[in-house]
Amino acid sequence: MISIPVAVPAAAEGKTDISCPHPNIAKPAGIPPRPVPPPDDPVNSAVGGDALATHGLVIPAGAKQPPAVTATTWMVADLDTGEVLGGCGPHVYQTPASVQKTLLAATVMDKLDPKQTVTVVRGDLDIEVNSSAVGLVVGGKYQIATLWLGLMLNSGNDAANTLARLAGGGGPDGVAKTVAAMNAEARSLGAYQTHAVTPSGLDGKGQFTSAYDLALIARKDFANADFRKYVLTKSAQMPAQPQLKQKGFQFQNENKLIFGYPGAMGGKTGFTTVARHSYVGAAARNGRRLVVTLLGAEAHPLRGYQQGEALLDWGFSLPKDASVGKLITPEDVAQQQAAATASRAESTTEAKPVSPARSSSSGGGLPMLPVALGVAVLLAGTPLLLLLIQRRRKRPQVR
Template sequence: MKRYRKLLFVAIILILLSSHNSYCEPIELNAKSSILMEVNTGRILFSYNPHIKLPMASTTKIMTALIAIEYGNLDDIVTIKKNSVGIEGSSIYLKEGETLTLRDLLYGLMLRSGNDAAMAIAEHIGGTVDNFVKLMNEKAKELGAINTNFTNPHGLHDANHYTTAYDLALITREALKKKEFRDIVKSKLWIADRDINKYFYNKNKTLWQYEGGDGVKTGYTKRAGRCLVSSATKNGMQLIAIVLDDYSWFNDCYKLLDYGFSLFKPKVVFNKGQFIKNVEVINGNKEKIPIVTNKELIIPMKDSEIENIKVKIELPEKIYAPIEKNQKVGKIRIYLNGKLFAVNDLVTKYRIEEKSIFVKITDYLRKILNN
């Protein structure tokens, strides 16, 4: 009996050690708010106070860059106005009358966190800073970032300028869909086409310190504290880690990324064009048509979650010809851990033409004769 208890005690110790190595215990962070999101699906892998409103400092510039990329041409020549010169805080030292491309300004915005670059971009894209801020707020609401409000394009403190970790993740995820944005935030150095102050070194140490690090933005003011949006890609999966008001900002983002990459792996639920079932065709030159998925679905999951995937197929019993290729005819709903996770379209594999009048009459007569 004593030997059994001893073996049991050893087993418990081994389990606890194993749990520590695989991040099964809660993550201890210093942030007021934090979140870990997978980019492809938007699945939240970890969160702490994700919906409390906080100042965001220069992580504001993620939205500034997103709006500039959506509304502007990166090869546009921008003439710097007086309003964009001498802005407090981080700067790329713009001069009134100087000309730069919008591309150079975006690199100065995201790598050097230039507040003057933010103002120049806002005036160029919006005509006025107020109009640009309006575009920022409209985009936030469009993305579902309903607890966010922008009053400026740079992030200097304003009582009505705030976001949440969750909202900031939504904004960052949207921005990372843009190739131009991805290229900018993963760059360690950019050399602008100007005579002085042309070397823009990235302030985001994630690119150097974390394996697979590829973004995104630092931020700091006395009121906001240290804010960081980090991203990294490993094993075909990109994660966004966000901490707001966190003195250990980089280390805590790395903890979140380690947690995500350690515990979650991308699992293929179904591939694009995967066969689901055959459906009967009425008045077509073929009796049945294969129904397939319109795109692939890959979900980041723990190994233990695979058995918790449930699939619901919604298809009609019959489809009337004519039928076009890739015609939407149904839905496939994916449930994870009892909650609806994704809804994708089911489509026809190929085209089916309607029977001619002659064939319809012939079929009708044949049925009469058979009866």
């Protein structure tokens, strides 16, 4: 059920955004310019609740100040209830880096047999020079489960390409088909600010996401038992390829959350020089399962996963009924899409055809203009319909 929070950021009252707490450190030199994001969309920015439509801080009324982190945007939410506990610019467009691999997992993990053995082709290794790779070799034979481990533990871009190609049918257009499926999956989850260009999260023109969207994606991922198993694996073995005279080797999980944080459920790290550090992590404590998402962070004084730990600690310290918004569900999205389809059908049925003679006498068919406009609005109004539904729901109580 979608609900609207009682906590409203200052910006919603016509004032400036509330500043997010950041440590007082110098920004590293030589960082490439950030990609220019799409313009803010008032409707998409308010998905999950009006209070989330801010570039600044939004927390429950009376809640203690969250920790100062270098992340440009972040959000903490409850995986089970869907309540958003707080955030900094939760709907602000950001560049994802390798946390985009969580969208790849959400899209195709259930479509690939983990026990199937596949052969790597040369195109699978077409990745950016010096980018993260798990060490696949052309002609090598690997189980799909091993590729998922290489993707989630070691952030292998070679594994991302291989999985995307296979999920897209195995041909030369397989990766492109899977990227299209990833974007369709994002829309079905209500992640309207997410657009994938690469399956791995390597930078691509027009590729964006948001802290809110990543939480929606993570919610589907952590509902998958295979995903939970992979991201909690501390180390794995890449099999030898004797026919290629390639020895086997061990690789480690780069998400250090699972090595020491109480109740850690796993997650995904990310980094490119453009996106900077990104992170998705989840943990369970006292009957609650929280997820944290953060984007645009620096690794000093805290690494991405450490910033995630600090924000999870803050989230667990809040009352269970604390909320500033809601994670929408695929059912919510499907419901409003069905409503839009029904409305379009009704508009088409009720629209009466205009004869050429009447059309001419009435100015070239102008009587049909309101119907055309109505259909156009319905076609473009998927998030708007969802927002209107939200505003009719009962507001939660926040202490």
